[in-house]
Amino acid sequence: MTAPISHRARAWQRFAHNRLAVVSVGFLGLLLLAILAGPLVWPYDPTVPTGQQFQPPDFKHWFGTDVHGRDLLARVLYGARISLLVGAVGTAVSLFIGVLWGAVAGYLGGRLDAALMRVVDVLYSLPSIVFVIVLITTLEDLFKRWLVHWLSPQWGGVARLLFLFAGLGAVSWLTMARIVRGQVLSLRTRGFVEASRALGANHWQIIRWHILPNVRGIVIAYLVLTVPSVILSESFLSYLGLGIQPPQASLGSLIADGAGQINPIRMYWWLITMPGMVLVSTLLALNYFGDGMREALETRE
Amino acid sequence: MFYLKRILFCIPLLLVISFLSFSLVRLAPGGPFDKERKPASPEIERQLRAKYHLDEPVLKQYWRFLKGAVQGDLGPSLKYRNQNVTDIILQGLPVSLTLGSIAFVFALAVGIPLGCATAARRGRWVDMAGSFFALLAVCIPGFVAGPILIMLFALHWRWFPVGLWESPLHAVLPALTLGLFYAGKIARLMREGMLSVLPAEFIVTARAKGASEVAVLWRHAFRLAVLPVVSYSGPLLADLLTGSFVVENIFQIPGIGVFMVNSALNRDYPLVIGLVLVYAALLLILNMLVDFFYSVLDPRVRYE
Numbered sequence: 001m002t003a004p005i006s007h008r009a010r011a012w013q014r015f016a017h018n019r020l021a022v023v024s025v026g027f028l029g030l031l032l033l034a035i036l037a038g039p040l041v042w043p044y045d046p047t048v049p050t051g052q053q054f055q056p057p058d059f060k061h062w063f064g065t066d067v068h069g070r071d072l073l074a075r076v077l078y079g080a081r082i083s084l085l086v087g088a089v090g091t092a093v094s095l096f097i098g099v100l101w102g103a104v105a106g107y108l109g110g111r112l113d114a115a116l117m118r119v120v121d122v123l124y125s126l127p128s129i130v131f132v133i134v135l136i137t138t139l140e141d142l143f144k145r146w147l148v149h150w151l152s153p154q155w156g157g158v159a160r161l162l163f164l165f166a167g168l169g170a171v172s173w174l175t176m177a178r179i180v181r182g183q184v185l186s187l188r189t190r191g192f193v194e195a196s197r198a199l200g201a202n203h204w205q206i207i208r209w210h211i212l213p214n215v216r217g218i219v220i221a222y223l224v225l226t227v228p229s230v231i232l233s234e235s236f237l238s239y240l241g242l243g244i245q246p247p248q249a250s251l252g253s254l255i256a257d258g259a260g261q262i263n264p265i266r267m268y269w270w271l272i273t274m275p276g277m278v279l280v281s282t283l284l285a286l287n288y289f290g291d292g293m294r295e296a297l298e299t300r301e
Numbered sequence: 302m303f304y305l306k307r308i309l310f311c312i313p314l315l316l317v318i319s320f321l322s323f324s325l326v327r328l329a330p331g332g333p334f335d336k337e338r339k340p341a342s343p344e345i346e347r348q349l350r351a352k353y354h355l356d357e358p359v360l361k362q363y364w365r366f367l368k369g370a371v372q373g374d375l376g377p378s379l380k381y382r383n384q385n386v387t388d389i390i391l392q393g394l395p396v397s398l399t400l401g402s403i404a405f406v407f408a409l410a411v412g413i414p415l416g417c418a419t420a421a422r423r424g425r426w427v428d429m430a431g432s433f434f435a436l437l438a439v440c441i442p443g444f445v446a447g448p449i450l451i452m453l454f455a456l457h458w459r460w461f462p463v464g465l466w467e468s469p470l471h472a473v474l475p476a477l478t479l480g481l482f483y484a485g486k487i488a489r490l491m492r493e494g495m496l497s498v499l500p501a502e503f504i505v506t507a508r509a510k511g512a513s514e515v516a517v518l519w520r521h522a523f524r525l526a527v528l529p530v531v532s533y534s535g536p537l538l539a540d541l542l543t544g545s546f547v548v549e550n551i552f553q554i555p556g557i558g559v560f561m562v563n564s565a566l567n568r569d570y571p572l573v574i575g576l577v578l579v580y581a582a583l584l585l586i587l588n589m590l591v592d593f594f595y596s597v598l599d600p601r602v603r604y605e
Contacts, residue, residue: 122314124535124536124539127539127540127542127543127580127584128539129543130543130561130577130580133561133562133565134322134325134326134565134573134577135325137565137566137568138325138326138565139325228440232442235442235444236442236444236543236547239442239444239547240546240547240550240562241562241566242562242566252444255444255445255448256444258448259444259447259448259551262448262451262452262456264456267452267456267457269452272445272448272449272452273449276441276445276449279442279445280437280440280441280442280445283440284436284437284440287436287439287440288436
């Protein structure tokens with residue numbers, strides 16, 4: 001007979017058995033290492049031209065060089081850093097809104113729940129990225145002026161970045177709200193919560209001691225799944241020229257640069273394939289990681 | 302009766318959306334006559350603004366817009382002078398709708414069999430490979446797939462023409478690019494739906510009666526298993542619309558997706574609002590169709 005193990009330990013075991021998920025975590029770890037330590041080791045600067053334009057990948061420039069002769073690997077490392085940053089912060093914003101929205105709806109229930117969830121349904125079926133596009137094009141100048149006026153002129157340069165954080169976070173919370181609401185709704189009526197209420201615990205104590213610890217796992221799993229969708233939205237906007245602006249770069253804007261160089265005479269395939277490959281494998285790894293976590297936590301015995 | 306209510310609910314929603322976008326674009330600093338289109342003198346600018354009624358209070362402008370919109374007139378475009386927003390949209394909409402439908406049919410044709418196959422062979426190599434391709438398709442954005450397809454099939458091998466919208470051949474690569482993501486998404490939803498249905502008792506019964514595996518999947522399980530796909534079609538169609546911005550941009554297709562981004566950047570107020578409204582109306586209609594299909598497929602669902 002095996003020793004009894006906790007729910008968490010069992011979920012962990014299930015996750016460790018999922019080879020794809022474990023490989024993905026390894027890949028993400030390597031990617032993080034490359035992004036953080038790469039620029040220290042790699043001899044080229046993402047913004048300094050090497051003098052050799054359109055070099056195909058070789059031992060000197062692993063990813064080749066771009067139209068200005070800048071080393072593409074250095075640029076991809078830099079771009080991936082921005083993309084992941086937007087993904088992480090955008091997800092954090094969506095976590096805040098989604099958990100609050102879902103928890104309020106699920107915990108208080110009734111009419112308020114119905115109204116809040118109806119809003120989620122309606123927003124779900126609208127192309128949210130259109131709102132981000134309209135928001136960015138309309139309010140950005142205002143926001144930039146405001147930043148420069150109240151803080152300092154340097155802040156003007158990061159206005160777009162802050163806008164992406166807020167905008168992408170503000171449209172990515174819907175799934176999180178649904179998940180949290182569903183969990184809270186079912187937890188609320190469980191025996192241990194009712195027992196706690198009968199013992200005189202107030203709302204805050206119930207949320208703190210019973211609800212939060214129980215939704216934490218699934219929230220983290222969906223958090224990991226939100227990151228790739230935010231990264232995807234950011235690169236989508238950057239591709240359209242509405243995201244990260246030069247001299248900054250993200251994976252999306254690098255791909256856009258590569259797509260701009262397509263012509264029937266010379267094929268600069270590495271300009272689009274290299275950043276594209278990094279983007280796709282990052283999204284893939286994050287999805288496998290998140291799926292693995294969700295499956296490990298959701299399986300009931 | 303239910304659908305009548307749904308339609309009535311759409312009207313205030315469209316009003317709210319139009320008002321929000323209307324006030325938002327008016328709030329933005331920088332007008333449609335900035336930059337290179339700056340008129341020669343303040344006098345001319347004042348006259349231009351007066352011509353397009355930009356000098357009136359916002360609420361009055363909104364009222365004027367509403368009166369026109371009800372009659373199908375969305376106002377003049379500020380960027381493409383001498384063209385009506387309605388004309389621009391009517392020109393581009395059929396193209397975008399054609400492209401979107403082809404992509405959607407492609408996605409269903411690939412996604413549904415793939416999802417069923419991976420579910421039926423759960424845990425085997427078919428499932429491993431199929432699920433991997435489904436997730437890969439979800440993770441390859443159109444702006445990566447599109448240029449690569451152009452480089453391979455249009456420039457290198459010259460199998461398909463690109464850059465025009467004339468023959469069915471021109472639609473192959475864009476539809477593939479646009480449909481790839483949805484094919485993967487539908488396959489994943491279909492697989493999950495199948496996996497949740499297959500342990501049900503009526504499936505066990507069908508198997509016990511000696512129904513073949515194919516008959517079990519298609520005749521018995523499919524109708525219930527496809528429900529997640531149907532219920533997720535609403536958000537999926539919204540994604541299809543936004544995906545078309547990029548695909549129309551890459552392949553230079555004269556649809557309305559290209560205008561969405563450009564008009565927002567150009568501050569072409571009437572065009573932005575017109576497009577947002579068309580998109581919203583389109584999605585509301587499509588969502589209603591989705592709900593209708595859902596109730597047809599699942600007799601337990603009845604909208605009273």
